[in-house]
Amino acid sequence: MEHKLLKILEKVRTEVPGNIFTGIGVIVCDSLEYLPFLPMSDKSRVISDVDVISKIVEGSLATNVNHDGFNILGKDFNLMYKNVFISPPIAKDIELDIDQGFGARYVAAILASKIEGVIVTAVVSNSYGIVIFKNGKVVNIND
Numbered sequence: 069m070e071h072k073l074l075k076i077l078e079k080v081r082t083e084v085p086g087n088i089f090t091g092i093g094v095i096v097c098d099s100l101e102y103l104p105f106l107p108m109s110d111k112s113r114v115i116s117d118v119d120v121i122s123k124i125v126e127g128s129l130a131t132n133v134n135h136d137g138f139n140i141l142g143k144d145f146n147l148m149y150k151n152v153f154i155s156p157p158i159a160k161d162i163e164l165d166i167d168q169g170f171g172a173r174y175v176a177a178i179l180a181s182k183i184e185g186v187i188v189t190a191v192v193s194n195s196y197g198i199v200i201f202k203n204g205k206v207v208n209i210n211d
Contacts, residue, residue: 069096070200070207072145073190077198080124088130093138093173094191095154096145099185106153108134114147127151128192130166138172139182142185156180162204175203 080092097103098160107113111202112134114123124139126132156179164170164178174196177189181201188207190200193203200207 069143072186073188073200074096074198076121076124076145077190077192080122080128081192081198083121083125084128085174089128089194090130090135091171091173091194092128092190093154093177094124094141094190094192095138095177095180096141096143096187096189097185098187099142100148102178102184103140103186104155104157105138105140105149106155106199107149108137108151108153112137112149112152114150118147120145120147123147123150136174138176154180156183163206168196171211174199178204178206179180181205 132137134151138148138154142148154176158183159179163179177191178201180186181189182204188200188202199211
């Protein structure tokens, strides 16, 4: 699971123009029941097969009005929602080095990785690369 997500995100990074890249948040889940999220546009729900990589790239560009949102993938890696706001509950037992200066997307991803039904989460940034989380812990870092 983590390996496939890493490959997708590596492909996304190669296609994103660095000067307008704002970062990426991705959630892979088998259930949305406990994931608190809010679509940030009337086009957030994806109801047909789409090219996941191109849609994630599109949502990571500063030119996209909803570039701060997360993308939600099913366990088969189909895109279910793009550019959604997530509000995971705060958990005290996460591994977070607060001296590293990570932003809200990073913290939201690590917290969301602890939610029932969420398999893994990931963030991509120009500063720290690709980081994948599972159950509140970093499972793979790719610079």
